[in-house]
């Protein structure tokens with residue numbers, strides 16, 4: 001049954017929300033009546049869960065099959081040293097329950113997978129994807145698209161992160177872009193970076209997870225501008241933030257259905273960005289091949305160092321400058337570490353027309369390490 005009033009203790013607890021005219025009692029009641037599922041109680045999940053619990057989201061589902069590992073504590077701020085080895089979903093909800101006993105928690109210690117995803121997700125208004133793998137990310141997308149539910153996507157890598165609100169209701173019966181509108185195909189396993197191998201700055205999931213929680217609160221209360229037609233990209237080393245405009249593909253529903261039918265096996269032939277190593281690029285340039293070098297970093301990064309002859313089009317300017325990218329010769333796209341450039345290539349592929357794009361593996365960082373050690377890298 002929908003709550004229509006706040007009791008005195010709630011009025012006191014949420015006083016600072018109630019003082020905001022944009023939220024007020026009506027917004028706080030919306031939060032109280034909302035049902036949100038958080039998939040993954042790891043680096044991103046911890047801040048998402050803490051802030052949604054503190055904000056008074058009435059029902060929160062927590063799903064994670066994992067136990068706490070000592071190496072999680074560097075960023076998974078819900079857990080303590082004496083909880084190593086214990087199930088994350090259970091420990092998380094017991095801490096969160098102490099933070100806010102008014103919240104009703106659903107605890108799932110299984111993994112979200114194709115056999116249970118529909119049944120679980122059906123019971124919630126919004127899903128927050130806080131996992132670290134593509135399989136779940138595509139699964140969450142495909143189920144949410146099929147059920148017509150919004151979900152808040154977050155992803156992190158090293159010092160960079162992304163946030164978007166996907167499959168959101170845009171009004172007039174229209175739905176916003178989905179994950180497959182940005183990244184249509186499930187990638188080949190080899191292309192999937194893993195935090196285990198690459199490392200991640202501890203505060204990064206804190207920043208990105210807090211942004212995800214913010215988007216959830218905005219979706220529920222209807223305030224502000226949602227990231228429902230933009231992908232936000234954040235770089236904690238440079239403190240650059242870019243919002244890239246995204247749009248729904250006409251076949252978004254079809255792609256989701258096909259995804260569910262596929263069982264999420266990695267594609268045999270990768271349709272993700274083709275890669276080129278720094279050494280290969282250096283060899284091909286030395287042979288005089290006509291290669292267009294596209295730098296998608298920011299102006300200050302470019303000014304600090306860039307590949308000779310590279311053309312600068314920062315990520316955020318790509319959508320309006322697509323015509324400047326040639327179609328008649330290889331284009332090598334690069335950024336600092338190869339993440340922004342991979343996103344740019346995925347975006348350009350999704351828009352159609354360009355098939356000649358290569359991602360410089362490891363970005364200019366790898367180039368400086370392997371080819372040009374004298375480069376003033378940052």
Ligand SMILES: Nc1ncnc2c1ncn2[C@@H]1O[C@H](COP(=O)(O)OP(=O)(O)OP(=O)(O)O)[C@@H](O)[C@H]1O
Pocket residue numbers: 039040041042043044063064065066071072076088110111112113130131132133136195196
């Ligand atoms: N299918 C799934 N259903 C629910 N949760 C999942 C699923 N797959 C992954 N997760 C959870 O998502 C969380 C992601 O957290 P994070 O990215 O911080 O990495 P981690 O797996 O905890 O640590 P590490 O990368 O060091 O192994 C993990 O707690 C993981 O168990």
